[in-house]
Amino acid sequence: MKKLLFILAIAAVSCSDKQPQVQVQQTEATPSTETISKDIDARAIEKIQTFYGKYIFGREEATDSVIAQYCTNALAQKLRDDYNNEFADGGGYAIWEFRSGAQDGEDIQEVEKIEPLGESKYLVHYNDMGNKGVLTISTVVENNEILFDKIISSAE
Known part of the structure; x- marks a missing residue:
């Protein structure tokens, strides 16, 4: 009788619906710093190109x-x-x-050409009436907008 009770007890435990719980932690895909930096560079280069196309060399x-x-505001005041x-x-x-x-x-x-220099700086190579020039534009991000903060002119 003891053997029968023992076998029934083992069968009851092994047939229970409780399974070992495996905890799966979902991770959110977050962009790497390099991806974010490339996105900011692309946005800044596009903004510089648009500014030159419309307002510097455009009409x-x-x-x-x-x-x-x-x-x-600081660069606007300087200009x-x-x-x-x-x-x-x-x-x-x-x-x-x-x-x-x-x-x-x-x-x-x-x-x-516009080259990213790192640290939110961009080297702009331009041809102005046959005169080649180079200008460094420093940018900042304010309210998710890229703004020109400083300009440094240099001869090519």
């Missing part, structure tokens, strides 16, 4: 709202001050600081 006017869309130092009438921005300063030359005005 659209760099109004207050345009400057606010592309530049930090405004530099304009006011050049012209007594005020009310504009020294967007020529993004160019070579050429006034006469070939009918070529284009960005040839």
Whole structure:
């Protein structure tokens, strides 16, 4: 009788519906720092290209709202001050600081290449009326928007 009870007890335990619980932890796919950096670089390069295409080499006017869309308050103030130092009438921005300063030359005005330098800096190679120039643009991200923060001109 003891053997029968023992066998029934073992059978009852082995036939129970409790299975060992395996805990599976789901992980969220998060983009790597490198992926985020490449995305920011791509967005910044596109923004620089658009700015040059429309407002530096294009025919659209760099109004207050345009400057606010592309530049930090500090850079906007510097461009405004530099304009006011050049012209007594005020009310504009020294967007020529993004160019070579050429006034006469070939009918070529284009960005040839934009290189990410790291640390949110971009080297812009351009051809301004046949005068090749290089400019470094430092950017920042404010409210998920990339803005130009500083510009440093240098000869190529």
